[in-house]
Every structure is written in structure tokens, then in C-alpha cells.
Amino acid sequence: MITARVLIRPKEGILDAQGKAVERALPALGFEGIEHVRVGRIVELRAENADRLEELCEKLLANPLIEDYEIEIA
């Protein structure tokens, strides 16, 4: 079995609503000097092998039209 970590992020140029919401909340909470906030998802799983992980991302975990994904094998 392998342990894999999939990072899913909004594509460049796609509005990252959650990231913008965090950025807007920062000043009211007294945080300064924090920028370029991007919010995505992380999916961690165990699999027998890595053969079909890319297909899994394309079909189920990510929306390839608006999201990029990156697979890290532990």
C-alpha cells in the first residue's frame, strides 16, 4: 500500500473566493503583511498502487476545468 496526498487548487486566473474571503478578514483580526492567500483541498488516501491516481483526480477528486491537482506519493 502507498500513502498519497493530492493537492487541489483553483487554477491561476480562476477566482479563489475562499482565499479572497481570508484576505478580507485579515485586517479586522489585526493581521498585517499576509498576502497571496489561496485556499484549496487536500485529499489523503491509501492505495494499492499509484497507477490510477491521476484518473481518480480527473474523474472524482478535482474539477479539471477550474482546478489544478498535484499528486505526492509518501
Place this chain on the structure above:
Amino acid sequence: MITARVLIRPKEGILDAQGKAVERALPALGFEGIEHVRVGRIVELRAENADRLEELCEKLLANPLIEDYEIEIA
């Protein structure tokens, strides 16, 4: 400036509804041998320093009652 990555996951013992939903969808899509799916969030940001990142997680990014977080500095 530093680049930081915050990984936010449901705590052990807390229901991970998204992870369960992925697991339930796998057989219908023909995926076998994938288990222990956990879905969390990833927040990437640039900051002047790492001094207040833990506070940022506690106050804004994560819900410490039900989520664990991990800060990685690039």
C-alpha cells in the same frame, strides 16, 4: 517574505463527511484498493514572517475544536 502552507484536516474521531463521500463513490467509478480517504483544506500564503501563523490558524483558518492544522514553511 516567506511562503507558508497550512494543512487543515478533520481531527481523528471527527466524521470526515467529504472523505466518506469519496470512499462511497469509488466502487461505482470502478476504483478498487483505495481506502482511508481523508479530505481537508490547504491554505497557501505569503507572509512577512512566521511569527503569527499559528495564531492565524487558531483564529481564522481552522476550527481547532474539530480540525488539526500543520504549518509548513517553504
